[in-house]
Amino acid sequence: MANDIVIAQTTSDNEDQAKSLARGAVESKLAAGVHIDSPITAFYWWKNQVETAQEWRISYMTTTDRLPALEAWLHEKHPYDVPQWITLPVTGGSEAYLSWVSEETAQD
Known part of the structure; x- marks a missing residue:
């Protein structure tokens, strides 16, 4: 059973957007549950310079079967x-x- 479960992660620079991405995935049965971590500080390269941003980490609990649909939805x-x-x-x-x-992400 464990091999069928994955945690997928993304980030958002906006708390409301993070909540929307979390709720939408659960409502769509693409994830059984989602955790949003409180703001974290991100440092990253973007367009040839180092950027700094406050972001919220979003962790989706889902199955390997639902992962492709969750990824497409997220993008x-x-x-x-x-x-x-x-x-x-x-x-x-x-x-x-x-x-x-597994039960909460099962397709009807």
């Missing part, structure tokens, strides 16, 4: 030209929790 909704998009495999966890993620 459609996200305002960044190049949004962060990384996935982290879940290698273990509570069987009840992992089952919940």
Whole structure:
């Protein structure tokens, strides 16, 4: 079961946008749940210079089956030209929790 669950992450420079990206994914059954971390400071290269920004990290709990649809949805909704998009495999966890993620993202 754990091999079927992933955590996908992106960031937003706007708290309301982060909440919208979180709620939309859950309402669309693309993620069972989403965590938004309080503002973090990001440093990154953009257009040949180092930028600094306050961002909110958004972590989606989903399945490998729903991941492509979640990624497509995110790229459609996200305002960044190049949004962060990384996935982290879940290698273990509570069987009840992992089952919940699978059940909540199951396609009807």
